[in-house]
Amino acid sequence: MATEKKKIKLQDISLRTEEPLITVTADDLMPLPPPLDKIGTKPPYPPLSAAKRKEYECSLDGVSAVSIPRPKNKEEEDRLVERFLKGLQKLLSRDDNWLFWQPLMQSLESCVRCQTCSDACPVYVSSGKQEIYRPTFKSEILRRIINKYIKKRGKILSKLMGDDIELNWPMVARLAELAYRCSLCRRCAQRCPLGSDNGLIGRELRKLFSQEMGIAPKELHDVGTIQHLKVGASTGISSQAFQNMVEFMEDEIEEKLGRPTKIPVDKEGADILLIHNSGEFMSWIENPVAFAIIFEAAGLSWTLSSEIYGYEATNYGTWYDDVQFARIAVKQVEVARKLKVKKMVMGECGHAHKGLIVIADRILVDEMNFPRESFLPLLADLVCDGKLKLDPAKNNFPVTLHDPCNFVRLMGIVEPQRRILRKICSQFREMEPHGLENYCCGGGSGFAIMNSMNFKEWRENISSRMKLKQILETFNDVLDPGIKKYVCAPCSNCKGAIRDILARNDLWERHSIYYGGLVELVANAMVDMEKPFIDWEWH
Amino acid sequence: MGTIILLIFYGSILFFIVATSLRVVKVARTPLHLHWELYKGSSIYELTEWWAKTHNPFGEKLWSMILDILSLREFYRRNRRFWYPLFIFHVGLYLLILWHLWLFIGAVVASAETASSFGWVWGTCATALTFIGGAMILWMRVTDKELKVYYPPIHYVKWVFLLLTLLGGVYAVDLHFKSSVPALLKYVREQVTFADVEHKLHPAVAPALHVLFASVWLIYLPFGHVFQLFFRYYHHLRWDDVPNKRGGMIERRVKELLERPITWSAPHIQSGRRWREVASEFPQSPVAGSK
Numbered sequence: 155m156a157t158e159k160k161k162i163k164l165q166d167i168s169l170r171t172e173e174p175l176i177t178v179t180a181d182d183l184m185p186l187p188p189p190l191d192k193i194g195t196k197p198p199y200p201p202l203s204a205a206k207r208k209e210y211e212c213s214l215d216g217v218s219a220v221s222i223p224r225p226k227n228k229e230e231e232d233r234l235v236e237r238f239l240k241g242l243q244k245l246l247s248r249d250d251n252w253l254f255w256q257p258l259m260q261s262l263e264s265c266v267r268c269q270t271c272s273d274a275c276p277v278y279v280s281s282g283k284q285e286i287y288r289p290t291f292k293s294e295i296l297r298r299i300i301n302k303y304i305k306k307r308g309k310i311l312s313k314l315m316g317d318d319i320e321l322n323w324p325m326v327a328r329l330a331e332l333a334y335r336c337s338l339c340r341r342c343a344q345r346c347p348l349g350s351d352n353g354l355i356g357r358e359l360r361k362l363f364s365q366e367m368g369i370a371p372k373e374l375h376d377v378g379t380i381q382h383l384k385v386g387a388s389t390g391i392s393s394q395a396f397q398n399m400v401e402f403m404e405d406e407i408e409e410k411l412g413r414p415t416k417i418p419v420d421k422e423g424a425d426i427l428l429i430h431n432s433g434e435f436m437s438w439i440e441n442p443v444a445f446a447i448i449f450e451a452a453g454l455s456w457t458l459s460s461e462i463y464g465y466e467a468t469n470y471g472t473w474y475d476d477v478q479f480a481r482i483a484v485k486q487v488e489v490a491r492k493l494k495v496k497k498m499v500m501g502e503c504g505h506a507h508k509g510l511i512v513i514a515d516r517i518l519v520d521e522m523n524f525p526r527e528s529f530l531p532l533l534a535d536l537v538c539d540g541k542l543k544l545d546p547a548k549n550n551f552p553v554t555l556h557d558p559c560n561f562v563r564l565m566g567i568v569e570p571q572r573r574i575l576r577k578i579c580s581q582f583r584e585m586e587p588h589g590l591e592n593y594c595c596g597g598g599s600g601f602a603i604m605n606s607m608n609f610k611e612w613r614e615n616i617s618s619r620m621k622l623k624q625i626l627e628t629f630n631d632v633l634d635p636g637i638k639k640y641v642c643a644p645c646s647n648c649k650g651a652i653r654d655i656l657a658r659n660d661l662w663e664r665h666s667i668y669y670g671g672l673v674e675l676v677a678n679a680m681v682d683m684e685k686p687f688i689d690w691e692w693h
Numbered sequence: 694m695g696t697i698i699l700l701i702f703y704g705s706i707l708f709f710i711v712a713t714s715l716r717v718v719k720v721a722r723t724p725l726h727l728h729w730e731l732y733k734g735s736s737i738y739e740l741t742e743w744w745a746k747t748h749n750p751f752g753e754k755l756w757s758m759i760l761d762i763l764s765l766r767e768f769y770r771r772n773r774r775f776w777y778p779l780f781i782f783h784v785g786l787y788l789l790i791l792w793h794l795w796l797f798i799g800a801v802v803a804s805a806e807t808a809s810s811f812g813w814v815w816g817t818c819a820t821a822l823t824f825i826g827g828a829m830i831l832w833m834r835v836t837d838k839e840l841k842v843y844y845p846p847i848h849y850v851k852w853v854f855l856l857l858t859l860l861g862g863v864y865a866v867d868l869h870f871k872s873s874v875p876a877l878l879k880y881v882r883e884q885v886t887f888a889d890v891e892h893k894l895h896p897a898v899a900p901a902l903h904v905l906f907a908s909v910w911l912i913y914l915p916f917g918h919v920f921q922l923f924f925r926y927y928h929h930l931r932w933d934d935v936p937n938k939r940g941g942m943i944e945r946r947v948k949e950l951l952e953r954p955i956t957w958s959a960p961h962i963q964s965g966r967r968w969r970e971v972a973s974e975f976p977q978s979p980v981a982g983s984k
Contacts, residue, residue: 252724264921347767365957566736
C-alpha cells in the first residue's frame, strides 16, 4: 500500500532542517509494465552515508548531484546567500544576461499556473508526482524570491502575489540541487500554452550558480568543460590517443569489411569535417567505425581532425554555463576553419547538434560563422537516394527509435531518421509517444555522465523510468529472449542512459533488448559487409 | 466626485496608451538572445546546407498566431477541460471589446436615434458569455486541485473584480439606460466628443461606477498576460528560425553584443573582459582552475 505522501509547500524550501524535504520510496514510483511489473521494496536510491550527509548538502530529496559542501558557519552561509542574490540580479539584467534575458523574462512573466506542463514531465510523473519535481515548483520559488528581494514589492503586495518565501542558505542549497532534477528536455515548455519555458528557468538557475557562485557538478565543470578546454576533449582524450584510436578503427573496418580502409584525418580542403562525441571513441568505437564505412562507401570527401578540440563535439557549457559554452564553440569552429573544409557535420550527439548548430549561431561572426549541419539529412540522402547498397533483410529484428530531445523538439529534425529506419529495418516500430512528443532518456543535460554520490541511482530509477516504460511497452509482444531487439538511440548521452537502465534491469540478459546508434544499423544493412556489423555483444 | 471620475477615465485611457507604447518599445529594444527555439514540426535543419534555404514564410507564422489567439488552440490540444471555460470567456471578451469599439465609433458616426436593438443583443450576449466563462474559470480555480497550485491570491481578486465589472455594465445598460441603445450611444457620444461637460461633471452613479471599473482594467491591461502572448510570437520567442548570415543584420547585432563586458564573478569567468575576447582567446591558453 502506498504511504501517505508528505505535503510539500513552496515555503518548505527554506526549512532549516538537515532532513530531506522528501525521500522517494519504492511505493511512490510509477508502475512499470511486464516483466518489471512486480513492485519491489528497494528504495530507488540509497541514503547517503552519515559522513557524506555531514559534509554535503542533500536536504532536498536526500540526493546529491552537485556535491555542495556545507558552509562552516553562519558568516559563510550569509556570504553565499548574498552571492546568490547578486547572481539573481545579474540573471534579471538585460546587460549582464543579454544571451537569455528575453526568453527568461517571458518564462517568468507569462505563466498562468494552469499546470498543463506538470504531466508532461517524466521526472514528476515517474516519481509518483513529487511536488518538488513539478516543473513549476522551482520557477514559482524563483518568482517569489524575485518579487520579495529584487522587486521589493512590500509585505502586502508580496503576500498577494503569493506566499512569502524566506531567502536563506537551505533555500539556496536546495535550489542548486533542484536545478539538477530537471533534464532540460523542455517537454513542459512544448506543452505550455503561453510559452513559458521551465526548462530554461532550470538552465538559468544552473548558470547563476556556476557563473556567479562557482557551483556546478564536477562532471560538467572540473572534468567537463575545464578539462575540455585544457586537453581538447571532455573525456580527456589527447590528440595522440585519438590518433591511436583511428588506427584501431581501421583494424576494425578491415575485419568487418574484409579489406583495408584508410580513415582520412586532417585532410585539408575536404568537403566535410565529421565531428563525434569523443565518448564514442571511449565506449562505442563501432559508431565512428560505421560512419567511416558509410562515408567511404558513398565516396564522400570527408575527414576527421586530430587537432585539439577537433575530435570532440560535446559542449557541456550548453547545459550550465554561457561563458564555457562560448569558449568551446568558438574553438571547435576554429579547427574547421583552419582545415579549410566546406562544412562541419555533427555525428550522433544531441546536445552537440543543438549547441553548435543552433545556439552558437548567435555567437559566431565573420569567418567563424561557419557552415554546420546534422549528419541526419546527409545520411537520409545516402540511404534513400540509393547511394549505398542496402538490404533491410539483414536488419530483420524488432527495432525501435528513441528520439533525442535535442533532435526533435529542440531542432525540428524528426523525419530523416524515420526515413532511414523505414528503408533499412523490416521490423521498425515507433515508441509511443514519439517525435516531438518523445520522452527524455533521463540522461539529458549532463545527467548521463553524472554518477557521483547517489545520483546515478536517482537517474536510473526515476529520471529514466519513463523511457524504460516506453521501451518495455514497445517490445511487449516480443519479450521472448530468443528474439533480439534493438533500441536505436542516435545520441551518445541517450545511449549511455539507455545502456544503464537496460543493464540495471537485466533486460539484455533476460529479454535480449540491445541498444546502439543509427549508423550501426545502416552499416549492418550494407550488402558488401563480409561480417554482420552488429555483434550483439553487451558493452 | 464627477471631476475625479472624469480624470480617472480619461487618465486611464492615456495611461493605457502610454504604458502599452512603453512596453512595446521596451520589448523592441531587448537585446538579441541566443537561438533557443522549440519546434512544432519538421524544420529547416532536416535539409542539407540548410543555411542556403528559405525559411518559414511570414504568412504561415501570422496565421498560426491568429489561430492560437482566437481559438486558444494550445489549450484545446493540451488541457481540454480548462479550454472550455477559457474559450467561452475569450469569445465573450473579444465580442465585448468589439462591441465597445462599435459603441465608440457608432456614437460618433451614426445617428443614435435610429440605432437598432441589434447592438443591445450583441452587448448582452458578449457580456453573458464573458460572465459565464469567467465564473466557470473562477469556480475551477477555487475547486480544482491542480488549478489551485501556486495560483496567487491577487488573481482571485482579479476574477471577482472582473465579474463585478460585468455586472456593473449590465446594471448600467439595462437598469440605468433601460436597455435603450439610443440612450447608450448618446451617453458614449458625450464621453468621446467631450461635449456637455456640465452633465459629465455630475454623472449618474451606474455608468460612473462602470466607467471607474473599466478604468482600472485599462490600467491593468498593459501588464497582463495578453501582451506576453503577443510578444511570444513577435519577438523571436517562437519560430526564431532565422539564421545568422554573414554580413546580415543578425550578425551586426551579435557583434555589438560581443563587445559587452562579462560581469559574472565566478573564478573561471575572468570578469570585466569582453565576450569576444573571452570566447576567442588563444585555444590552448589555460582557463582559471577548478572551482
